[in-house]
Amino acid sequence: MNYRLSAAELDELAAYGERRRHEVGDVLFDEGDRSVDLCVVLSGQIDVFLYENDEVRRVGWLEPTQFTGDVSLITGRPSLVRGVMATAGDVLHVAPEALQRLLVERSDLSDAFVTTFIARRAWARAKGRASVVLLGFAFDRDAFAIRDLLTKHDVPHLWVEADADPKAATILERLRLEPADTPVLVTGSKTILKKPTLAEVSSALGLDLLPDGACADVIVIGAGPGGLAAAVYAASEGLTVLAVDGVAPGGQAGLSSKIENYLGFPSGVSGRDLAERASVQAQKFGARIATPARAAALDKIGADYCVSLADGRKFRSRAVVIATGAEYRRLPIAECEQYEGRGIYYGATAMEGQLCKGSTVVIVGAGNSAGQGAVFLSHLCQEVHVVYRRADIRDTMSEYLVRRLEETANIRLHPSSTVVGLDGDGRRLRAVRIGAENRKAIVEAPFLFLFLGASPSTQWLAPTLARDAKGFLKTGGDLAPVELVKAGWALDRMPAQYETSWPRVYAVGDVRSGSVKRVASSVGEGSAVVGAIHRALAETAAAPTAP
DSSP: OOOOOOHHHHHHHHTTSEEEEEOTTOEEEOTTOSSOOEEEESSSEEEEEEEETTEEEEEEEEOTTOBOOOTHHHHOOOOSSEEEEEEOEEEEEEOHHHHHHHHHHOHHHHHHHHHHHHHHHHHHHHHTOOSEEEEEOTTOHHHHHHHHHHHHTTOOEEEEETTTOTHHHHHHHHHTOOGGGOSEEEETTTEEEESOOHHHHHHHHTSOOOOTTOEEEEEEEOOSHHHHHHHHHHHHTTOOEEEEOSSOTTGGGGGOSOBOSSTTOTTOBOHHHHHHHHHHHHHHTTOEEESSOOEEEEEEETTEEEEEETTSOEEEEEEEEEOOOEEEOOOSOTTTGGGBTTTEESOOOHHHHHHHTTSEEEEEOOSHHHHHHHHHHHTTSSEEEEEOSSSOGGGTSOHHHHHHHHHOTTEEEETTOEEEEEEEOSSSEEEEEEEOSSOEEEEOOSEEEEOOOEEESOTTSOTTSOBOTTSOBOOGGGSOHHHHHHHTOOOSSOOOTTBOSSTTEEEOGGGBTTOOOOHHHHHHHHHHHHHHHHHHHTTOOSOOOOO
């Protein structure tokens, strides 16, 4: 975690930075600062301080040949800590722009920095060291939405339950607030947000730094496995890239507690870890990512494309990759929406696991995501009930997962069954009613996890972008001549493999008609599409202008 640079590495770094003398007490970077330099200690010592639990604490120090920073140096998010010169000495300052060049040009140094940055963020998360505090009620849907946002963006934070944690009353008293003011987000010593919207949280933490009018060679819409792969490969091959996602990097895969059949990870990898690493990797090559930022429209402007966001911003590019995946299906039960975030969830990650530890839970679904969620929760919960319509779950779930479900003592399978009702007091789910052909049962379970598949996120697109009968985008050889004529296709070539009925607009991953709906295939499509983009951009040499 505190990597020491060799003499040869320090010599390489010298070309990217500026050597400066600092005296005791000099502040090199402060909490909330953006565009922070990478600081390499040549002599002296830097102390690192964190505003935590209403006091400033020293959480580390850096000696000669060591360097400051975590992944925020790559993502551009504000610093969560303060760096102060404890012993006078010389420091090599590497500005953000120079660090960006270094990460691309020097693979050996890039490996050292990126690995250390990720390890430091993971350490802060594991140790609960955080200057960001969220105080709220566990089953308040607004508090849950903010927790979900912080977790998906890997923001180290302290969660304080307003009705269960002794610290809650002290924090509210210090801030002169009441329980009715929750959820409350405190970022270090400087920012207090009362009942913030997700957009306000995103702005305060620097999760979305894209200005209105931004331009790029490629805009990637959706930051699931397919979108992130497209961003990584496009940026690494010299294209300028903007990526937006309405929730957070990872897509549906980001909700998987453990993906065990992804190539190269024999022990499995959580969707969150995979998304975090892919997001950092894309930004290392210069891609700019904004989340949560929902695309609302895609329009043609001459030879370019304009992507309009729901918040009114407009971005322009010469090519677009649509990787919006699909949206979760709800139960056809009136009470379903009422209990979302209050007992009903659409992913079984560590955060949800904390909520339902020791309880009985019900999972609805027969796909791999449902199986992975059931296995994960079986280690935390008293009992796990898996409900699915099919008579044989092997029709839709991988064999290794089926065997694991059958062999786990506290997992109960309910084939040919559906959830027919929910019981609760309006604020908390209490029980789930299950119906089958000849029987009904009530499971006293305050937690229900839905893995019902999804509908393609294509409703925001123009109707001339051809779709199949279920709404998934058609690409390449699946496009009929009449669909190309209707879309106004005027090129003297046919669409490339992942190209839609609009030239230089591509679809990859779950949103594409005929996709396999697997993480590996989405990554493959996202990486393969970049070659087609390069060829298509050669047809239009002019760079896009601001919308």
